[in-house]
Amino acid sequence: MRIYFYKVNAPYGCFSNFSPHSIQMPPKTANESVSKHWATVEHYYQAHKFCGTKFEYLMTQIQAAPTPEQAAQIGRSCQECYHPDWNLRKCEIMYRAIWQKFSSHLDIQQVLLATLDAEIIEDSPVDYFWGCGTDRTGQNHLGQILMRVRADLQARNAERTVMPDG
Ligand SMILES: Nc1nc(O)c(N)c(N[C@@H]2O[C@H](COP(=O)(O)O)[C@@H](O)[C@H]2O)n1
Numbered sequence: 001m002r003i004y005f006y007k008v009n010a011p012y013g014c015f016s017n018f019s020p021h022s023i024q025m026p027p028k029t030a031n032e033s034v035s036k037h038w039a040t041v042e043h044y045y046q047a048h049k050f051c052g053t054k055f056e057y058l059m060t061q062i063q064a065a066p067t068p069e070q071a072a073q074i075g076r077s078c079q080e081c082y083h084p085d086w087n088l089r090k091c092e093i094m095y096r097a098i099w100q101k102f103s104s105h106l107d108i109q110q111v112l113l114a115t116l117d118a119e120i121i122e123d124s125p126v127d128y129f130w131g132c133g134t135d136r137t138g139q140n141h142l143g144q145i146l147m148r149v150r151a152d153l154q155a156r157n158a159e160r161t162v163m164p165d166g
Pocket residue numbers: 006007008016017018042045072075076122124127130142
């Protein structure tokens with residue numbers, strides 16, 4: 001079975017990074033003492049394009065953006081400003097944020113787990129990296145990450161239900 005999603009207000013809209021599910025991300029380094037609140041996964045993802053660059057001030061602007069669309073607009077505004085390793089880092093950054101989203105919002109965690117082993121596909125008409133693109137030949141990395149998070153939640157939940165011996 002295949003599940004296609006894209007728009008927040010359509011079926012499986014909670015799988016979109018634009019869905020209104022905030023995340024609290026733990027500090028990444030010992031120097032960073034507080035965890036940070038992000039309104040959506042898209043805010044976190046877009047801001048991290050500039051992490052570790054002289055354009056980090058854009059991270060604060062993105063974090064404060066009123067909507068994920070505005071966060072994406074700022075995040076896409078200066079491609080030359082991205083961290084040089086952005087393309088190497090972006091899938092792990094996306095995984096971290098999506099894991100946090102689905103482990104902290106139990107209602108949508110149930111929606112994800114209820115898809116069992118269905119293939120999940122971001123039906124983006126424009127994005128051939130994160131989605132499947134208009135002709136559905138794209139790489140679908142967002143769907144792959146959602147399926148990885150689903151498998152990790154299944155494994156974690158199975159571990160929690162195992163009773164200790166004796
Ligand atoms: N709902 C929605 N609207 C758009 O306009 C989109 N482009 C997407 N796709 C998401 O965009 C992010 C990738 O952004 P960059 O191309 O790296 O700037 C990623 O979250 C896709 O899932 N979705």
